[in-house]
Amino acid sequence: MEVPILKQGDYLIASIQAALSDADLLRLRDDLAQRVGRFRSRGVIVDVTVLDVMDSFAVRTLRNIGQILKMRGAETVIVGIQPEVAFAMVQLGLTLTDVWTALDLEESISFLDRLMKAGRTQGE
Amino acid sequence: MNDIAISISSDQDIVIARQRGRELAAKLGFSSTEQIAIATAISELSRNIVEYAKRGEVILSLTPSQGNGRGSLQITARDRGPGIPDVALAMRDGYSTSRSLGLGLPGTRRLMDEFEIVSKPGKGTTVTIRKWI
Ligand SMILES: Nc1ncnc2c1ncn2[C@@H]1O[C@H](COP(=O)(O)OP(=O)(O)OP(=O)(O)O)[C@@H](O)[C@H]1O
Numbered sequence: 454m455e456v457p458i459l460k461q462g463d464y465l466i467a468s469i470q471a472a473l474s475d476a477d478l479l480r481l482r483d484d485l486a487q488r489v490g491r492f493r494s495r496g497v498i499v500d501v502t503v504l505d506v507m508d509s510f511a512v513r514t515l516r517n518i519g520q521i522l523k524m525r526g527a528e529t530v531i532v533g534i535q536p537e538v539a540f541a542m543v544q545l546g547l548t549l550t551d552v553w554t555a556l557d558l559e560e561s562i563s564f565l566d567r568l569m570k571a572g573r574t575q576g577e
Numbered sequence: 578m579n580d581i582a583i584s585i586s587s588d589q590d591i592v593i594a595r596q597r598g599r600e601l602a603a604k605l606g607f608s609s610t611e612q613i614a615i616a617t618a619i620s621e622l623s624r625n626i627v628e629y630a631k632r633g634e635v636i637l638s639l640t641p642s643q644g645n646g647r648g649s650l651q652i653t654a655r656d657r658g659p660g661i662p663d664v665a666l667a668m669r670d671g672y673s674t675s676r677s678l679g680l681g682l683p684g685t686r687r688l689m690d691e692f693e694i695v696s697k698p699g700k701g702t703t704v705t706i707r708k709w710i
């Protein structure tokens with residue numbers, strides 16, 4: 454199951470459509486690392502709304518994506534973690550470091566906009 | 578209900594096993610929070626099979642009520658892989674021989690109502706977990 458990645462201005466949006474195998478998750482990581490360079494993206498949004506399981510492998514890979522993209526000059530936002538999924542993640546003991554989180558797509562875009570603006574004024 | 582056995586040898590099988598588990602949990606009337614806890618636990622145990630034993634199986638079954646008046650959904654994950662030399666150590670948060678997070682086993686115990694693990698080096702590992710209906 455390939456994850457479609459859309460370019461929207463300075464950002465990339467990866468919308469997961471169905472359950473992902475470990476191999477699918479690793480491919481998503483590699484695709485994002487490549488495209489961030491190709492499109493000079495500053496932010497990447499990964500929409501996980503449809504995922505009903507975020508286990509240790511998924512979380513480890515998402516954290517990994519956050520670390521890699523940071524080195525490629527982009528921030529990562531995970532959106533759409535369902536409440537029941539969050540509950541299971543907490544019980545497992547998983548924490549989502551190296552990425553930002555937002556409730557939905559709209560919120561993640563305005564969050565990235567603010568982050569980019571703050572980054573620019575800081576740099577001046 | 579007949580037991581459902583799912584053989585596990587690839588990352589695709591992990592997805593199939595947890596989906597079957599969630600479907601069955603839904604049919605048994607578990608809440609969506611419980612269904613997801615069950616699916617997540619199956620995912621962790623199946624991945625350990627693929628990662629450490631290469632192949633094995635996951636069996637979904639129903640156990641009759643035992644004293645407490647409640648039956649349970651039981652999941653058995655078993656393999657004939659290398660086994661675990663020190664089970665107590667493997668059950669600790671953060672202990673991993675594959676430089677992973679070391680949360681699969683202890684986290685699965687927290688997600689479920691009952692958890693048993695039997696492992697013999699050179700013989701294999703069987704993990705049995707239950708969620709009360
Ligand atoms: N089926 C198994 N056969 C052999 N060894 C196992 C098996 N399951 C677990 N282990 C051993 O127990 C350790 C702890 O397992 P656990 O699932 O808690 O963590 P992990 O797999 O290392 O990391 P994570 O699950 O967080 O990605 C493993 O590193 C491995 O050494």
Ligand SMILES: [Mg+2]
Pocket residue numbers: 621624625680681682
């Ligand atoms: Mg594990």
